[in-house]
Amino acid sequence: METFIKKRIKAIKKGDQNAYAEIVELYKDKVYRLCYRMLGNRHEAEDAAQEAFVRAYINIHTYNTNMKFSSWLYRIATNLSIDKIRKKKPSVYLDEEVSGTEGLTVYSQLPSTEASPEETLESLELQETVQKAIEKLPEKYRSVIVLKYIEDLSLQEISEILDIPIGTVKTRIHRGREALRKHLGHL
Amino acid sequence: MECPNHIIKLMHDYLDDDITPDDERELREHLQQCSACAHHFNSLKRTIAFIQHASHITPSSNFTANVMARLPKEKKMVRLGRWLKNHPFVTAASLFLALMVGSLFTTWNGEQQFSVSTRENVIIQDRTVIVPKGKVVEGDIVVRNGSIKIEGKVNGDVTVIHGEKYLASAGQVTGEIEEINQVFDWIWYNIKESVKDVMKAFE
Ligand SMILES: [Zn+2]
Numbered sequence: 001m002e003t004f005i006k007k008r009i010k011a012i013k014k015g016d017q018n019a020y021a022e023i024v025e026l027y028k029d030k031v032y033r034l035c036y037r038m039l040g041n042r043h044e045a046e047d048a049a050q051e052a053f054v055r056a057y058i059n060i061h062t063y064n065t066n067m068k069f070s071s072w073l074y075r076i077a078t079n080l081s082i083d084k085i086r087k088k089k090p091s092v093y094l095d096e097e098v099s100g101t102e103g104l105t106v107y108s109q110l111p112s113t114e115a116s117p118e119e120t121l122e123s124l125e126l127q128e129t130v131q132k133a134i135e136k137l138p139e140k141y142r143s144v145i146v147l148k149y150i151e152d153l154s155l156q157e158i159s160e161i162l163d164i165p166i167g168t169v170k171t172r173i174h175r176g177r178e179a180l181r182k183h184l185g186h187l
Numbered sequence: 188m189e190c191p192n193h194i195i196k197l198m199h200d201y202l203d204d205d206i207t208p209d210d211e212r213e214l215r216e217h218l219q220q221c222s223a224c225a226h227h228f229n230s231l232k233r234t235i236a237f238i239q240h241a242s243h244i245t246p247s248s249n250f251t252a253n254v255m256a257r258l259p260k261e262k263k264m265v266r267l268g269r270w271l272k273n274h275p276f277v278t279a280a281s282l283f284l285a286l287m288v289g290s291l292f293t294t295w296n297g298e299q300q301f302s303v304s305t306r307e308n309v310i311i312q313d314r315t316v317i318v319p320k321g322k323v324v325e326g327d328i329v330v331r332n333g334s335i336k337i338e339g340k341v342n343g344d345v346t347v348i349h350g351e352k353y354l355a356s357a358g359q360v361t362g363e364i365e366e367i368n369q370v371f372d373w374i375w376y377n378i379k380e381s382v383k384d385v386m387k388a389f390e
Contacts, residue, residue, distance in 0.1 A: 017255060017258055020255070020258070021251055021254075021255055024250070024251045024254050024255070025251050028246050028250050028251060028254075029243075029245055029246065032244075032245065032246035032250070033243060033244065033245075036244055037241070042244070045246075046246055046247060046250070049246060049250070050250065050253055050254050050257060051257075053254045054254060054257045054258060057258050058259065123242075126237070127241060127242055130237050130238060130240075130241050131241065134238070134241075145238065149235060149238040149239050150238070150239075150241060155203065155205075170199070170203060170205075173199070173203065174196075174199040177199065177202065177231055177234060177235065178195075178231075180234045180238065181227075181230050181231050181234045184230075184233065184234040184237045184238075185230025185231065185233055185234050186230065187233065187237065
């Protein structure tokens with residue numbers, strides 16, 4: 001797997017775009033999922049995920065092979081999503097700590113999510129509730145929760161992706177879990 | 188009931204799979220006695236399960252194509268390289284021309300030694316290879332710096348480099364028969380040989 005990626009990256013650095021298409025195919029689901037959970041809207045997620053791949057391609061020369069390629073991609077996608085969240089929100093929201101439910105009700109107007117037809121109404125409602133709860137998290141908690149529970153990454157990987165100490169990752173996950181619990185724990 | 192403040196912290200350590208055995212024991216003992224904390228812990232675990240079971244949505248089917256369309260144009264040399272890779276004959280020919288022509292002139296002029304690719308069922312007289320009447324050579328024959336006289340049969344191609352071929356009226360060659368006496372024939376012959384090798388590698 002890693003040799004496959006390394007070979008493709010070598011070719012991409014030489015400017016071979018076809019090699020990059022293989023990389024996109026490989027990671028598109030994960031990157032899209034991350035953006036979707038961060039942004040809560042399919043259309044915005046599609047655009048953000050595409051932009052993340054374009055940025056990764058343009059900046060491929062700055063990619064350090066000591067890092068997992070997927071981690072580097074997640075970092076780009078996470079930062080991009082956070083940028084987009086900040087652009088569409090008032091800044092007062094940003095530094096708000098998750099202390100009680102007050103901080104979580106600020107964002108009440110939510111974009112609707114499309115569902116695939118095979119989803120039952122019941123599970124669709126649950127899906128929406130879950131997504132809304134994630135979106136109510138300020139982005140610093142949202143990103144760690146998405147990386148941990150949607151992308152299923154280790155604390156070490158999350159620390160690397162977000163470039164923050166493991167202790168900080170833990171604190172954010174704890175607070176994120178507590179905040180989510182207030183919305184989902186009673187279900 | 189008064190709960191020690193750090194019990195919640197222990198719950199999260201447990202959920203992070205990062206708890207010492209002593210702490211875990213303390214947590215378990217407390218949860219057994221305290222229904223409020225037990226409830227808190229269960230709702231945390233339920234919350235995690237909900238997040239983990241969020242459906243795995245996928246991007247549009249033309250996602251990759253859209254990304255590729257948004258990339259800056261690639262360099263010409265890379266496109267040429269890939270095109271050549273997809274056209275092995277051209278690649279072999281151009282590689283051959285670029286790298287080999289120089290040395291070919293040398294081999295063309297320098298290699299004067301008589302050689303023949305097979306010794307079976309043939310007679311060699313001086314610099315002439317004879318396939319006698321009634322004899323059959325299985326496979327190709329390449330004669331360098333000599334001639335060939337075919338009175339029998341060759342089941343294959345006959346190539347004569349720097350020489351002449353004589354095909355008797357009764358003689359038979361099932362494959363191609365070729366005489367190479369010009370430097371360009373020689374180059375063409377080498378190109379075809381290297382392409383055959385490339386094709387074999389692709390089979
Ligand atoms: Zn308690």
